[in-house]
Amino acid sequence: MNLFVDTSVWSMALRRDAPADQPEVARLRRALEQGESVFTTGLVLQELIQGFSGPQAADAIIGRLSALPFITPDREDHINAAQLRNACRRSGVQVGTIDALLAQLCSRFELTMLTTDQDFRHLARVHPLTLWDK
Numbered sequence: 001m002n003l004f005v006d007t008s009v010w011s012m013a014l015r016r017d018a019p020a021d022q023p024e025v026a027r028l029r030r031a032l033e034q035g036e037s038v039f040t041t042g043l044v045l046q047e048l049i050q051g052f053s054g055p056q057a058a059d060a061i062i063g064r065l066s067a068l069p070f071i072t073p074d075r076e077d078h079i080n081a082a083q084l085r086n087a088c089r090r091s092g093v094q095v096g097t098i099d100a101l102l103a104q105l106c107s108r109f110e111l112t113m114l115t116t117d118q119d120f121r122h123l124a125r126v127h128p129l130t131l132w133d134k
Contacts, residue, residue, distance in 0.1 A: 002037045003028075003132065004071075004106050006115035007047040014048070014061065023134045024116050031114075039111055040068045043098050071105055080104045084127050093122045103129050 009024045031038050045065055049058045073081075078101065085100040095103075096119070103123055106113045113120060114132045124131055 001031075001132075002039065002109070002111045003031055004039045004041075004102070004109075004111035004113050005044070006102065006113060006117055006120070007044050007051075008116040009114050010044065010048055010065075011051055012116070014052070014064070022116065024114055024132070027114060027132060038068055039071050039109065040065050041071050041073070041102070041105060043102065047098075071109055073101055073105060077101065077104050077108060080108075084123075088123055088126045091126045093126055095119060095123050099123065103127060106130065 005028055009022075009028055012022055013025045013028055028038070030036075045061070048061045048065070052058065052061060081097070081101040081104040084104055085095050085097065088095040088100070099117070099119055100123075102113070103120065105111070106129055107127070110130075112130045112132050120129065120131060123129060
């Protein structure tokens with residue numbers, strides 16, 4: 001399984017004061033230990049660096065995520081993400097711009113999203129998004 005790990009899971013996994021008994025964190029650790037493909041993108045990296053304070057935390061995050069395959073959105077991804085967000089809005093589902101782009105990237109690269117963010121569950125009712133399930 002090729003995983004795309006959302007910021008919500010990385011944030012829990014990287015926190016020293018958070019319990020690591022979340023199933024999503026356990027799944028991430030298992031994937032990394034077993035050498036599964038775990039992907040990231042610039043928006044996740046940016047959100048993580050913004051969420052932790054200090055240059056040491058930023059360096060640690062950059063170092064950990066630099067070993068992962070890095071996917072980059074292209075023009076079509078942005079167009080498709082905007083259309084996805086509009087389709088969600090018409091269906092009564094509120095989706096943020098970043099979440100729409102992350103969902104688009106998962107669809108394009110056929111990745112399973114590992115997340116604790118329930119917004120993606122709502123989005124998956126409108127758009128074919130594969131979510132990891134416990």
